[in-house]
Amino acid sequence: MNSSLSVQYIQTPRLHIAYEHHGPADGAPVILLHGFPYDPRGYDEIAPELAARGYRVIVPYLRGYGPTRFVSPDIPRSGQQAALAQDLLDLMDALEIPQAALAGFDWGGRAACIVAALWPERVRCLMSADGYNIQDIARSTQPRPPETEHRLWYQYYFHTQRGVDGLTANRRELCELLWQLWSPTWDRGRELYDLSAPSFDNPDFVEVVIHSYRHRFMYAPGDPSLEHIEQALAQQPPIRVPTIALCGGNDGVGPASEEDEDIGLFTGPYQRRILPGVGHNVPQEAPQATLQALLELLEA
Numbered sequence: 001m002n003s004s005l006s007v008q009y010i011q012t013p014r015l016h017i018a019y020e021h022h023g024p025a026d027g028a029p030v031i032l033l034h035g036f037p038y039d040p041r042g043y044d045e046i047a048p049e050l051a052a053r054g055y056r057v058i059v060p061y062l063r064g065y066g067p068t069r070f071v072s073p074d075i076p077r078s079g080q081q082a083a084l085a086q087d088l089l090d091l092m093d094a095l096e097i098p099q100a101a102l103a104g105f106d107w108g109g110r111a112a113c114i115v116a117a118l119w120p121e122r123v124r125c126l127m128s129a130d131g132y133n134i135q136d137i138a139r140s141t142q143p144r145p146p147e148t149e150h151r152l153w154y155q156y157y158f159h160t161q162r163g164v165d166g167l168t169a170n171r172r173e174l175c176e177l178l179w180q181l182w183s184p185t186w187d188r189g190r191e192l193y194d195l196s197a198p199s200f201d202n203p204d205f206v207e208v209v210i211h212s213y214r215h216r217f218m219y220a221p222g223d224p225s226l227e228h229i230e231q232a233l234a235q236q237p238p239i240r241v242p243t244i245a246l247c248g249g250n251d252g253v254g255p256a257s258e259e260d261e262d263i264g265l266f267t268g269p270y271q272r273r274i275l276p277g278v279g280h281n282v283p284q285e286a287p288q289a290t291l292q293a294l295l296e297l298l299e300a
Contacts (some may be wrong), residue, residue: 064202
């Protein structure tokens with residue numbers, strides 16, 4: 001963790017959310033959201049730059065990461081997409097933020113996309129790594145091309161007890177492997193991984209991760225209190241807020257295609273940019289491109 005930062009906490013109905021704060025408390029809010037298996041370190045070159053321009057920047061640790069904790073042992077350790085979105089809404093409510101600019105990738109990008117789609121009045125603008133990031137769970141069991149199935153091996157691993165045991169015993173090594181596979185051309189991954197790895201020691205990390213990758217394939221039930229959100233997401237709602245999608249040309253999970261398959265799901269101002277030589281961890285691999293996209297949206 002950046003030694004100049006202090007972690008702050010806010011309580012929501014489900015979580016004690018740990019977050020890092022940059023910039024003036026009265027600045028226009030920007031919330032930066034990490035994914036799996038990453039943490040707020042992905043924004044270390046972006047958050048200070050936004051703060052220097054007067055923005056109030058909030059970088060939370062998602063459920064199951066770092067110092068964030070559930071408020072009760074009775075709350076399901078769900079990793080489903082609706083839970084991530086509800087956590088983001090709860091964070092904004094607890095911090096009394098009526099509207100914010102959102103940026104995210106992987107799990108965090110999914111939370112940002114969902115809030116932008118279902119609660120557009122809460123979102124000033126959106127930077128989404130890899131475009132429309134809302135899961136179409138009803139179609140999740142349909143076979144995909146073999147090269148795609150190959151890249152999703154870790155998800156199928158997590159569907160098994162062997163995967164649970166493997167993630168429990170080898171979380172540092174497994175997550176480092178995913179960093180390498182998903183960002184194959186990034187020469188700083190090994191250097192920076194050790195800064196993020198402690199966040200995976202959270203006591204709920206394994207349970208949240210396993211549930212995430214089982215729920216999206218309908219192999220685990222969701223949190224009943226979030227079912228109304230999942231039903232709304234099953235309609236694949238469009239995103240109407242101003243959006244820039246940044247896609248890694250060398251993303252080891254899903255390399256960006258030339259054709260924009262998501263364009264029909266964005267009905268507001270929208271741009272898509274493919275970043276050559278960039279993998280899955282877009283903000284940390286391409287901080288200047290990420291910052292530029294955010295500033296364009298914020299200053300429009």
